[in-house]
Amino acid sequence: xxxxxxxxxxxxxxxxxxxxxxxxxxxxxxxxxxxxxxxxxxxxxxxxxxxxxxxxxxxxxxxxxxxxxxxxxxxxxxxxxxxxxxxxxxxxxxxxxxxxxxxxxxxxxxxxxxxxxxxxxxxxxxxxxxxxxxxxxxxxxxxxxxxxxxxxxxxxxxxxxxxxxxxxxxxxxxxxxxxxxxxxxxxxxxxxxxxxxxxxxxxxxxxxxxxxxxxxxxxxxxxxxxxxxxxxxxxxxxxxxxxxxxxxxxxxxxxxxxxxxxxxxxxxxxxxxxxxxxxxxxxxxxxxxxxxxxxxxxxxxxxxxxxxxxxxxxxxxxxxxxxxxxxxxxxxxxxxxxxxxxxxxxxxxxxxxxxxxxxxxxxxxxxxxxxxxxxxxxxxxxxxxxxxxxxxxxxxxxxxxxxxxxxxxxxx
Numbered sequence: 001x002x003x004x005x006x007x008x009x010x011x012x013x014x015x016x017x018x019x020x021x022x023x024x025x026x027x028x029x030x031x032x033x034x035x036x037x038x039x040x041x042x043x044x045x046x047x048x049x050x051x052x053x054x055x056x057x058x059x060x061x062x063x064x065x066x067x068x069x070x071x072x073x074x075x076x077x078x079x080x081x082x083x084x085x086x087x088x089x090x091x092x093x094x095x096x097x098x099x100x101x102x103x104x105x106x107x108x109x110x111x112x113x114x115x116x117x118x119x120x121x122x123x124x125x126x127x128x129x130x131x132x133x134x135x136x137x138x139x140x141x142x143x144x145x146x147x148x149x150x151x152x153x154x155x156x157x158x159x160x161x162x163x164x165x166x167x168x169x170x171x172x173x174x175x176x177x178x179x180x181x182x183x184x185x186x187x188x189x190x191x192x193x194x195x196x197x198x199x200x201x202x203x204x205x206x207x208x209x210x211x212x213x214x215x216x217x218x219x220x221x222x223x224x225x226x227x228x229x230x231x232x233x234x235x236x237x238x239x240x241x242x243x244x245x246x247x248x249x250x251x252x253x254x255x256x257x258x259x260x261x262x263x264x265x266x267x268x269x270x271x272x273x274x275x276x277x278x279x280x281x282x283x284x285x286x287x288x289x290x291x292x293x294x295x296x297x298x299x300x301x302x303x304x305x306x307x308x309x310x311x312x313x314x315x316x317x318x319x320x321x322x323x324x325x326x327x328x329x330x331x332x333x334x335x336x337x338x339x340x341x342x343x344x345x346x347x348x349x350x351x352x353x354x355x356x357x358x359x360x361x362x363x364x365x366x367x368x369x370x371x372x373x374x375x376x377x378x379x380x381x382x383x384x385x386x387x388x389x390x391x392x393x394x395x396x397x398x399x400x401x402x403x404x405x406x407x408x409x410x411x412x
Contacts, residue, residue: 049165074369078282079336081325086318095317101309102301103131103289104316110323115272115291117330119262127294130301131311135246135275135288138300140166141307142242142271142290143208145299147172151207156193158218160244163210172208177201179220188220188365188372195229202233208240209233214247214257218372219365221251224258231263240296241266246275246288247368249337252345255366261292268293271300276319281340285315344369 061068077083089095102108105125112125123129132138139162147153149171155163157178167174177198179191211230213222222230234241243260251257261270276287290300329335348371352362355373363372 045169045171048168052161073283074281076281078280079322082280082282082318082322085321086314089317089321090314092317095314097313099310099313099316101305102126103129103311104313104320107131107316107320107323110320110327111274111289111291114323114327114330117327119259119267119291121267123291124294128291128297130290130297130304131316132288132290132304133308133311134277134286135244135273136162136286137304137308138273138288138290139163139210139242139244141300141303142240142273142296143167143172144170145303146240146296147207150205152203152205154198154201154206154209154239156209156211156215158215159210159212160216173205175201175206179215179218186361186363188215188218188363188367189223191218191220191363193226193229198229199233202237202239204237206237206239208242210242210244211260212244213260214245214251214367216247216368217370218363219368219370221255221257221366224263227258227260227263231260231266234269235265239269241270243270243272245272246278248274249279250341250344250369251367252341252348252365257367269296271296276315280319280322280336285319287311287315287319 057068060066099105100108103111103125108125108129108131111129111131112123115129116123130138130141132141143153143166147167147170151170151172152175153167153172154175154177155167157176164174177193180194180197182190182192184190209230211222211227213227214220215222230241233239241260245257245259248257259272261267261272271290271292274289274291276285276289277283290297326336330337332338348365348369351371352364355362355371359377361374361377363374365371
């Protein structure tokens with residue numbers, strides 16, 4: 001439950017927005033500027049996106065000294081060999097200068113080597129990979145490289161909140177298809193796409209679909225059968241499939257992460273998005289990559305070259321060295337990706353038990369580090385609503401009953 005102080009703060013924000021708490025002089029000056037020149041007005045693509053859930057809740061969490069359980073930030077550091085790599089390569093002069101725009105050569109080579117194994121095909125590091133400022137930027141580059149006015153993009157709900165504004169900025173119309181709960185909805189796998197509903201969302205105007213697999217915040221892993229339904233529709237309607245797979249390594253016992261790009265006929269129309277921040281628990285590094293065929297990736301490389309140009313060389317070199325280490329360990333108990341999933345699954349189980357003890361009904365995720373919980377059992381005084389918890393910080397949550405929780409941003 002939000003603290004009383006936080007609630008008062010939210011009420012003030014609403015009041016300020018509703019009555020417009022600005023001085024008469026400021027309003028007068030602003031009006032004069034608007035009257036003086038219409039050229040001071042923003043482009044249409046820049047309007048309507050001013051409110052950002054994370055910006056507001058991060059500010060409120062800082063103000064009230066609350067721990068924000070809705071944002072994916074681990075409370076521990078990345079593997080030591082990644083930190084050591086960063087320290088070591090910082091001593092080499094060349095790593096402190098510009099690098100190749102589309103991605104540091106050592107990094108794209110390491111990514112191509114790893115994903116060649118994962119996707120069962122040989123990737124070209126120069127043409128099939130692009131590196132940018134986080135998965136956020138990779139998503140933006142993909143959307144803006146291919147969508148324009150008149151296009152439609154399908155978003156599977158719940159989805160990460162940046163998808164919709166990015167599509168709107170590109171001028172595309174968003175079409176929503178929800179994951180719907182089955183008779184028993186206590187597990188992420190019980191939430192499924194209705195094939196008929198999904199097919200009805202496709203049209204001759206559909207240019208792209210975004211599927212977040214593993215899904216944030218539900219923690220659902222899409223099965224081969226579910227992905228095949230999406231794949232067949234993409235091929236039938238000639239649609240690009242943008243796969244947000246940043247949680248690819250956080251999958252739990254008895255599950256399998258199926259990559260859309262490995263399904264028949266889908267490599268040619270799939271862009272796979274990955275993240276160094278999620279892969280190595282280093283969210284502040286803000287490094288992401290896109291993997292796909294040259295005829296798609298080259299346009300994302302162009303978008304990146306003409307916006308950010310290149311990502312910091314030093315961080316790319318460090319991540320490349322770390323990936324080389326972990327690629328050699330893939331599937332082994334000592335692989336960091338394996339250890340991270342095992343440790344996070346334990347925390348998932350612990351916090352699920354805590355939620356049950358306090359009367360909430362957890363929706364057990366198969367992947368990721370968020371857990372949804374149904375607040376209906378709390379009674380009439382608490383309206384039914386999904387709640388998202390980040391179970392990386394479970395020990396803090398248990399030992400400090402005064403910690404506050406932010407609500408889930410996904411739409412369910």
